[in-house]
Amino acid sequence: MKLNNGFLWQGSGLLSESGLRISCWSPVAMDARNKIGIFGGTFNPIHYGHLRAAEEVREKLHFEKILFIPSCNPPLKSGDLAPAEERYEMTRLSLETNPFFDISDLECKKRGKSYTVETLTALNKLYPEKSLYLVVGIDSFLEIPGWRQPERLMDLIHFVVVSRPGFSFSSIFSMIPEASVANLSEVDGGRRECYKTNLKNGREVVLLNVTPLPISATAVRMLVRRGESIKYLLPDKIESYIISHNLYQKGGEDL
């Protein structure tokens, strides 16, 4: 059944009435292959929270690929930041086994701070035929008003906002007043897997429930500093890389 939000849903509203989850079927197949997810992050280090969320976005929304863009000189993050080339390399290594994942050095080869608005302008020129979606966790989406030129940024790209433990979709209502509060609560409650709304500027915002993995790079760094295990929080290759390159052993931050 096609709903007025543009998605085809598996089954009908009866599914939710019977207490079952309304799952997010594919957006109309015709143009799905034209969509690329842009996944930016500090990746300090990359972990399964990032990788699983990206994979679910790709599969559930039928994206052609997910392009990971490590932010080599992030304007808003400091503290225990591993060197840009190490974070880039860990990201590259962790994507090797997924044919739908790719990495871009757009922000790493640039001198100076990595501003998302500049990256997106460059990406729109690189992929004029594609629909680009910036993939962010709820926490990052909430931070956008503090980024450089937030309004221009929101005009440049569609969004996929993924769930993250500790954050609710209802909290982003002020940033997407076009959304229905009832629908936001349904996604929060897990009765809807995804929900799409259109902003006044014509851009789409897709909210997607992904498998909740309460993993953060901050927690990984803290465990390393304490000499505790980081096994199963990130790929084995990344665990070995962190150990062999002595990353995160010293640092000022704590949880």
Ligand code: ATP
């Ligand atoms: P840190 O703890 O150092 O702040 P982080 O774990 O939040 O790092 P980032 O590289 O800052 O990782 O995040 C990149 C993107 O991935 C952000 O949009 C963030 O919201 C999202 N993200 C990170 N961890 C998860 C997770 N466990 N589940 C869903 N999304 C996540």
